[in-house]
Structure formats: C-alpha cells, structure tokens
Amino acid sequence: MHWLQTLDFGLLRFINETLSNSFFDAVMPFASGNAYFFPVLIIALLILLWKGGARGRLCVLMVALIIGPGDGLISNTIKHAVARPRPYVTHPELRQPASRNFKNAAKSREKPERKKHQSQPAPAHKPNYNSMPSSHAANWFAGTMILFVFYRRSLWFMLPLACLVCFSRLYNAAHYPSDVLAGAILGTGYAVAGMWFFNALWNWAGRKWFPLWWAKVPSLLNPKTSPAQKSDSPETSETQSSIAHAQWLRLGYVLIAILFLVRIGYIVSGTIELSGDEAYQWIWSKHLALSYFSKPPLIAYTQFLGTHIWGDTDLGVRFFSPVLAAITSLALLRFMAKFVSARAAFALLLVASTTPLLGVGAVLMTIDPLSVLFWVLAMISGWRAAQPESKTSDWLWTGLWMGLGFLSKYTELLQWLCWVVFFIAWKPSRRQLRRPGPYLALLVNALCAVPVLLWNAQHHWITVFHVAGNAGMKHQWRPHVGEFLGVEWLLLNPVYFVAAIWASIAFWRRMGKNVFALYLFSMGMPLFLAYFIWSFHSSIKPNWIAPAVLPMFCLMIVYWQARWKNVARWANAIFAAGFVIGATATVIMHNTDLIRKIAGRPLPPKPDPLTRVRGARDSAKLAEQMREKLEAEGKPAFIICSHYETTGLFTFYSPLAKSDVTKTPLVYCISSEHPENQFYFWPGYTDQRKGQNAIFIRELGAPPLVKGWVPKWLRGETNLLRHPPISQPAPRQLVREFDSVKDLGQFNVLYRGRVFHTYQIFECHNLH
Numbered sequence: 003m004h005w006l007q008t009l010d011f012g013l014l015r016f017i018n019e020t021l022s023n024s025f026f027d028a029v030m031p032f033a034s035g036n037a038y039f040f041p042v043l044i045i046a047l048l049i050l051l052w053k054g055g056a057r058g059r060l061c062v063l064m065v066a067l068i069i070g071p072g073d074g075l076i077s078n079t080i081k082h083a084v085a086r087p088r089p090y091v092t093h094p095e096l097r098q099p100a101s102r103n104f105k106n107a108a109k110s111r112e113k114p115e116r117k118k119h120q121s122q123p124a125p126a127h128k129p130n131y132n133s134m135p136s137s138h139a140a141n142w143f144a145g146t147m148i149l150f151v152f153y154r155r156s157l158w159f160m161l162p163l164a165c166l167v168c169f170s171r172l173y174n175a176a177h178y179p180s181d182v183l184a185g186a187i188l189g190t191g192y193a194v195a196g197m198w199f200f201n202a203l204w205n206w207a208g209r210k211w212f213p214l215w216w217a218k219v220p221s222l223l224n225p226k227t228s229p230a231q232k233s234d235s236p237e238t239s240e241t242q243s244s245i246a247h248a249q250w251l252r253l254g255y256v257l258i259a260i261l262f263l264v265r266i267g268y269i270v271s272g273t274i275e276l277s278g279d280e281a282y283q284w285i286w287s288k289h290l291a292l293s294y295f296s297k298p299p300l301i302a303y304t305q306f307l308g309t310h311i312w313g314d315t316d317l318g319v320r321f322f323s324p325v326l327a328a329i330t331s332l333a334l335l336r337f338m339a340k341f342v343s344a345r346a347a348f349a350l351l352l353v354a355s356t357t358p359l360l361g362v363g364a365v366l367m368t369i370d371p372l373s374v375l376f377w378v379l380a381m382i383s384g385w386r387a388a389q390p391e392s393k394t395s396d397w398l399w400t401g402l403w404m405g406l407g408f409l410s411k412y413t414e415l416l417q418w419l420c421w422v423v424f425f426i427a428w429k430p431s432r433r434q435l436r437r438p439g440p441y442l443a444l445l446v447n448a449l450c451a452v453p454v455l456l457w458n459a460q461h462h463w464i465t466v467f468h469v470a471g472n473a474g475m476k477h478q479w480r481p482h483v484g485e486f487l488g489v490e491w492l493l494l495n496p497v498y499f500v501a502a503i504w505a506s507i508a509f510w511r512r513m514g515k516n517v518f519a520l521y522l523f524s525m526g527m528p529l530f531l532a533y534f535i536w537s538f539h540s541s542i543k544p545n546w547i548a549p550a551v552l553p554m555f556c557l558m559i560v561y562w563q564a565r566w567k568n569v570a571r572w573a574n575a576i577f578a579a580g581f582v583i584g585a586t587a588t589v590i591m592h593n594t595d596l597i598r599k600i601a602g603r604p605l606p607p608k609p610d611p612l613t614r615v616r617g618a619r620d621s622a623k624l625a626e627q628m629r630e631k632l633e634a635e636g637k638p639a640f641i642i643c644s645h646y647e648t649t650g651l652f653t654f655y656s657p658l659a660k661s662d663v664t665k666t667p668l669v670y671c672i673s674s675e676h677p678e679n680q681f682y683f684w685p686g687y688t689d690q691r692k693g694q695n696a697i698f699i700r701e702l703g704a705p706p707l708v709k710g711w712v713p714k715w716l717r718g719e720t721n722l723l724r725h726p727p728i729s730q731p732a733p734r735q736l737v738r739e740f741d742s743v744k745d746l747g748q749f750n751v752l753y754r755g756r757v758f759h760t761y762q763i764f765e766c767h768n769l770h
Contacts, residue, residue: 018096018175028099034174076188077189087132088177139182140186142189143190144190147193168185197223246345262325269316276618280650282649284305287302288664292454293454295683304367319367319654326364330374331351334347334552353559357495358493359545360374370411370545377407377525384521385518388424388431404443407549408451411549414549424521481539496580505562506527591612606756621651621652621761624749624751626659638691639697640668640669643669643698644733645700653668667690670687673735691769698736699764700763729747736764745762
C-alpha cells in the first residue's frame, strides 16, 4: 500500500504546487466554499418547488431526504471511523490558499514597504478534521446524480461544477485525491440507493395507504401524473372523499412518527447540552416533593421517570419532551380532522412543526411541553363538554387535564379565564352553568392543586411571592410591548403570527356564528391578550404564551380554510413562504453551526441562541480540575456556584458530582439568608462541609459586542468583542464564611475556537 500512498500524495503535490497560480489562488477557495452557495441553493430549490410541478417537487424531496442524512449519517460516520488527518495537518508545508494566514502573507508581499510596521500574524489554529472521504465530493456527486435522474440535461452543468469543487479541495490541500474519489463514489452510490429505496417504499406504502395519490403518481422517479378520475356517482364521490380523509390522516401519522424519531436522534447526537433549567430541575427529580420553590412538581416527576428509563443522561432528561410533543400532535390531528377536515389537520401539523418556539419546546424538557399538552387536552375535552348532549365525564376529564396543567405550570390557571370568555361570548353555553359538570371540573382542578398548596403552606407561601416577583408586581409601569410583539413575531414565524392575529380579529365579522371558531378563539387569545396587556407594565418572557399558540393556530387554519377558494392564488405562495421560513429557522435554531456553512463565518457567541446549551461539559471539567488542584493541598474541597443553573449543570456534567447528588453533594449553590431558589430548602455546604476548602465559580456576563457588529460580522471580522468582562469582588457572604478568599482570575471556555463562557474563579480556604 506504500506505493498507493506515495501516488496519492504525489498527485496532491502536483495539483497543489505545480499547478499553482494567482488565478487559481483566488478561484479555488471560492469554489470550495463561499457565502453565496446556500442562498443560491435555497433560491434554486424554491424555484423548483414553485415552477417545477410534480417533477420539481419530487426532485427537491429527494435532495432533502438523501443529501443531508447521507452527509451526517454516512459520510461523517466513515470519516470518524477512518480518522485520516487532513493533508495540511500531516504536511504543513503544503500551500493553503483558503487559509487566512496565506492571504495575509500575500498582502504583505504586495506591500513590502509596510511590512516593517506590521507584526507577523500568529499561526491560525486548524482543527484536525478528518479527511476520508470528502464530504464536498459526496454531496456534489449525490446532487448531480439526483438532478440527472429528474433532469437529464442538468448533467451538462452539474458534473463540471462537481469536478471543479473536487479539484478545489485538492488545490486547497483539504483532501487527498483518494478522499475525493472515495467521496464521489460514495455520494453517487448512496444517491442511487436512496432513490431506489424511496421509490420502492412508495410503490409498497403508496399503493396500500395512499391509493388516490399513488394512482396519480405511481413512480417517484418518473413522475408522469395522470388527472384524477371524477365520477358523477354520489356513492363513488363519497368513497373517494372518505379515502382522501384517511390518506391525510395517515400522512399526519407518518409526519408525527418522523418528527419523533428525528428529535430523539437529535437529542442522542449530543449537538447541544442541557440548559441550566433542565439540569436544575434534574436535581429536583432526585429530591421528589409535593412542590418546589418556583415551579409545580410535575416536571420533577417527569424527569424522574425519564432518567429511570434511560439513566442520568441527556436522553433520560429530555426523553419525554418529544414524547409529549408527539402526543400533543396526535391529539390535535384527530381533533381537527373530526371537526374541520383531515387536510386542515395535516396543515396544522406542518405549521406547528415549522414554528421555532414549538420546535425548541419539542426538544428541551422544561415545564412548557407539559403545559402545552394538558392545555390542548383540556381544550379538546372541553369542546365535548360544552356540547348540549355532553356527559358529566367530559367535564371531569376537562378538570383533570386542567389540574395536571396546573401541576405543570401556574399559567394554566388562566384557562379558567378562557372559559369565562367563552361563556360570555356564546350565550347558549351558559346552560352548562346550570349543570354540575363545570363545578365538578373546578373541584377536580382544586384537588390537583392540593400538593402545591400544602407545600406552600409549610414554606410560608414562598411560591406566591416568587411568581409575583417574576411578573413584576412590585415594579413601576414600564412598557415592553414592542419587545413582546417583536420577539413573538420572530419565534412564532412571521407569516404564521400575522395570519393568526389576522384570523383572531377578522373571524368576528366573517365567522361570528361559527361556534367552533369562537371556542378556539376563547381557548387561546385571552391568554395572549392578558400577556400583551401586561407587557405595558413589565417584560414578558417569550415562552409564557406557549399554551395559547396551538389554539390560535387552530383558529387560523379554520379561518383561512373557509376563505381558501377566494384567496388561493396568493395564499398558497404565502403559506409556502411561511413553511420555508419556519423550517429554515427551526433547523438553524437547532444547530447554529449551519450559519458557518451558509454565511461563510460562525455567528458570534453573544447573539447565538445555543450559547446557553453549549460548553457546559467543558465548564464542569474546568471546575473539577480547579477543585482537584485545591484538594491536592491536603484538605477535601468542593465547588460553590453563584447561580442555581450553573450548579445544576456542573453537577450533571461532573461524573463525581453526579454520583452523589442527594446526600452529600460535591457542587453547591452559594448560601443565602432568604429563599432565592430550591437549594435554600436542602442541606447546604455550611451544614455538611465545615473546615473544608472550596472553589467558588461565577459566570460573568457575555462580553459586549462592538457597536454595529452585524456589518462587521458580514465582512468577516470575527473578533467582535470590545473588551473582556469586568471581574467582580468575592460575595460578602463568601468572605464571612471562609478564613480567606483568593481571586484566581478569569477562565474562558471555548466552543470551536470561540469564547462561549467566561468564569471568574476564587479559592476559598477553611469553611467556618
């Protein structure tokens, strides 16, 4: 094999050095990767979706189903298994035109008279990414093969572009020729295999589960659609309508299953770590109680069950989030299919899955997935309970779902406000007030609240004061309405947000007598309006309105479906735009590293929404190293954190701390004289660690960005921090508790070469 390696490197050196010239030095880095590629690709795919008919849509579908998973599951898996270093790692003498140092050196050569006034740039750190096979080659040749199957003439421009990209990877010393050849063969192979698989799957499943659609498009690879056969027979028309209804339902089931598996895979992949709230509430699950300082108890019970199934892992903590999202979607699918149409129900699933706020809530295991599920279940059972022929059991179920919702999030109490609005707005519904049902539902809800009331009675009603403080009850009026609407406009998808608000206002004029629409309005808009009004007084967190989102979207679907025939020309385009915007935003919010590929440079840490779920593992490792260093002096040492979220994260990601969470923790939150978090109610380090030393860690605020960071970032200026965070003195509480406290300085935790977290660390000696 030595002769083959020699040939491989000799061909690389020939391309990299012998063929080098100034024109290639400018063109090949651009061909290898540039900020225009992804925008152009998205525009091309949108044009295919819009103008390409069935052939274009199927081509886009194949690209989405094959290239992304092929890159992540096949190409990257082989890369990590082979673990072949890049050429520029093992042979640093090779020319690297795409390197910033290479460009700086070229500029220095162009201006020798200024060279003496400039210092030499420090060598750039290059991560040792794996080389075999080339993902660029695999992706480009996979795309070339897919387009060739659907559009034969595409080969005339796709094949030269694919070869140019492959050549650029060699010229830039990013791959060996064998890497590129292997990538090209691999990409072509899994593109062919993928298209064959999906076509075979469609031939089997389509014929069985989607007969009407299969009859129109029997082959995904040769989409010659045939017009649907219409019959004047009422029996035949009714049969086709029933089959179409079943098809949309089955498609909804398929979408729910796919989203569930994708979310589980995302959690297992380790793309993000736990958030501070998740880790904090994971510690709650180790101390089960009737309630907790700031939240009801159901989140702790849910994490307790998840971690007993999957262990104290990211999957164990988050497992029930995609499960709850799937149950919510399934309940809404059947609800809307029964009372509106199966097609409208499927459209609602698409809307929900491309809403960034709901997408994030389907992965992070906070109180919101529980709250949204029980709000939706109470809405569904409540609609049955509001009917004249309803049973008492319908009201009992409604009370139970609302009670479980209260045990998830205190916001659920506002669902009673929604019922008041419905009773006021629809006079016939008031007949229910003369029946025992609503009062039994209220009783069941009250019984569910007993654990929270008992715990608070034992702890001086601390939760009431905490929730009032979060709501800003003691603050003066300070409007945040613009911030509230702007954030919700972004997180609920700009298109869907406008369409939902429009429907909530316009349906009174056009659909005022539609009781179902009025009920949906009553189950969502009062909560949204309550927080909208309160935003004139205090700041509102974006997730507070989460339970109202799905009822508002249900009303949006009902309203726009009724007007679809009149607005179909432009509504289809707007809905498609909303879907594309929402899908893109949701994917990026799940992995902001994609911005590096799209824009050619990473997003700075401060505006990166994933900053809070990255770097926790390395931060915990840093804390443990500092603790071990202090413990080497002879006394046992532990860790104190300035914030409850940091305490939770360091406990979860430190194997030693995780092994003993309940009895004698290794990581504590700083003590306080008044209850500020749940740690106040558990034994602290002042009770368990007398005479020991400690490491105190405080996370400093993110360094401020330079003014006007957006244009600087677009120009490629990645060093956007004006100055490091300002260090602070040790807390007085800490100084009183220890003989001496020494400031060790600031420590940075990096993620892919960028500072994501900055900690100030203190050594604390001899706890009194």
